[in-house]
Amino acid sequence: MNDIVLKTIDLTKHYGGVQALEGANFEMRKGEHIAIMGDNGAGKSTFVRQITGVEQRTRGTVMFDGQEVNFSGPLEAREAGIEAVFQTLALADHLDVPDNLFLGREITKFNWLGPFRLLDYKAMREETIEGLNKTGVKIPNIRNTIERMSGGQRQCVAIARAATFKSKLTIMDEPTAALGVQETAQVENIIRTLKADGDPLILVSHNMRQVMDLVDRIIVFRRGRMVADLRTEETNGEDVVSYITGAKTGAQFEGAA
Numbered sequence: 024m025n026d027i028v029l030k031t032i033d034l035t036k037h038y039g040g041v042q043a044l045e046g047a048n049f050e051m052r053k054g055e056h057i058a059i060m061g062d063n064g065a066g067k068s069t070f071v072r073q074i075t076g077v078e079q080r081t082r083g084t085v086m087f088d089g090q091e092v093n094f095s096g097p098l099e100a101r102e103a104g105i106e107a108v109f110q111t112l113a114l115a116d117h118l119d120v121p122d123n124l125f126l127g128r129e130i131t132k133f134n135w136l137g138p139f140r141l142l143d144y145k146a147m148r149e150e151t152i153e154g155l156n157k158t159g160v161k162i163p164n165i166r167n168t169i170e171r172m173s174g175g176q177r178q179c180v181a182i183a184r185a186a187t188f189k190s191k192l193t194i195m196d197e198p199t200a201a202l203g204v205q206e207t208a209q210v211e212n213i214i215r216t217l218k219a220d221g222d223p224l225i226l227v228s229h230n231m232r233q234v235m236d237l238v239d240r241i242i243v244f245r246r247g248r249m250v251a252d253l254r255t256e257e258t259n260g261e262d263v264v265s266y267i268t269g270a271k272t273g274a275q276f277e278g279a280a
């Protein structure tokens with residue numbers, strides 16, 4: 024039980040009459056990399072939002088790092104050790120890149136002149152550039168505010184933030200959907216580094232090649248329900264697609280679709 028990093032029991036979210044997520048029982052071990060796949064509207068982002076407290080769930084339990092949690096929002100989830108890159112990005116539009124990376128965990132330095140610590144802007148800028156370099160994205164001026172950046176640049180800022188800070192769990196919701204070929208390859212390298220370091224990851228992705236290359240296990244969502252839980256080495260793209268489309272249903276999930 025101790026090596027379970029995240030577990031959800033009957034996690035459910037309804038939006039009015041829409042059953043966006045229904046009874047998700049999910050379990051992941053430390054060091055595991057899991058992909059979540061499924062058609063548009065299958066409930067993948069809803070699942071991520073319930074775990075990170077972006078919204079309040081309809082019912083169900085979330086256990087993280089051995090404790091039951093009910094985060095009031097993504098900042099609280101982050102403080103507890105969950106670093107998430109959301110599909111609709113949670114960046115502060117009016118702040119520049121270093122301010123976004125270090126929001127809530129600013130680097131300070133000793134102030135020789137008085138009792139208060141000073142923000143160490145130079146250290147934050149240097150770490151920001153290092154983080155962005157990992158994603159390979161070119162951002163002409165990191166002092167520009169987020170609102171002046173392209174979708175891909177914004178996505179890389181969010182990924183750089185996730186890659187800069189050591190967390191207990193990283194969640195990426197379609198991290199490479201807006202990225203070019205080179206940037207995608209770099210982000211996949213960030214993911215491989217997480218794996219090599221033993222850091223667990225939930226990757227929401229529509230990219231079959233990427234999923235097959237990177238993760239240990241694939242969870243398929245269909246119409247709000249978890250319909251398959253497959254070991255990557257024991258499955259193939261065709262098999263996964265048949266669960267996504269509903270042509271096939273897993274024995275352990277019989278009747279779920």
Ligand SMILES: Nc1ncnc2c1ncn2[C@@H]1O[C@H](COP(=O)(O)OP(=O)(O)OP(=O)(O)O)[C@@H](O)[C@H]1O
Nearest residue numbers: 038041043061062063064065066067068069070110
């Ligand atoms: N705030 C909301 N209010 C009402 N319905 C919502 C809301 N957010 C999502 N939904 C609905 O919940 C369902 C699941 O949406 P969700 O965003 O989780 O899908 P997804 O699997 O992430 O899809 P995609 O691959 O397109 O990102 C959809 O039917 C969607 O229309």
Ligand SMILES: [Mg+2]
Nearest residue numbers: 067068069110
């Ligand atoms: Mg989504």
